[in-house]
Amino acid sequence: MIVTEKKSFSAQNLTKSTIEFVIFLLALWGMSYATFFQDVSKLNTSRVTVAYQFKPLVLDTTSAARSTYVTVRTGKGRKPVQVYKYTTEGETDEVSSLDATISGGKDPINVTASAYKWNKKKLSNYDTKYQKAWVGVVETTYKKDFLNGIGLHAGRLANRFTLIRIPDHSFIKQTDLSAEEQ
Secondary structure, eight states, X not given: XXXXXXXXXXXXXXXXXXXXXXXHHHHHHHHHXXXXXXXXXXXXXXXXXXXXXXXXXXXXXXXXXXXXXEEEEEOOSSSOOEEEEEXXXXXXXXXXXXXXXXXXXXXXXXXXXXXXXXXXXXXXXXXXXXXXXXXXXXEEEEOSSHHHHHTTOTTXXXXXXXXXXXXXGGGEEEEEHHHHHO
């Protein structure tokens, strides 16, 4: 415009540039929100799929002192994180206490696990079938739709939470994270 009209300033150019800049900022905000600032727990259930898996725990009898279902390694520092190690049929898994909880006693759902929707009748059946020694994993995956595609989330894992059910807290072996790293 400056070259064709040979003017250094015009109100028409300023208006067009301002409108283009506002549109750019709105598009930048929308893309940033879709990519970085979506909270999975607040998403509409039509945007995610939720899947549950349950497996029985295998008793670890390698220790001469006592048998355990779960080994808990505790870290150090201002905000120590625990790591839960458990064995199911043919595989050993480790999960952080940020994404898992251990439930022992009468009720399979403790305060941390109650944030997720569990089928209480199914959990009661697993308690009976596996003698209160099982692992439940809930996985939330983004559906392949337009908004999830814009945010580059479509088809990806949004959240994973593990509920480790044990009959009693005496089936837990506790160690230090730093002791095993040496």
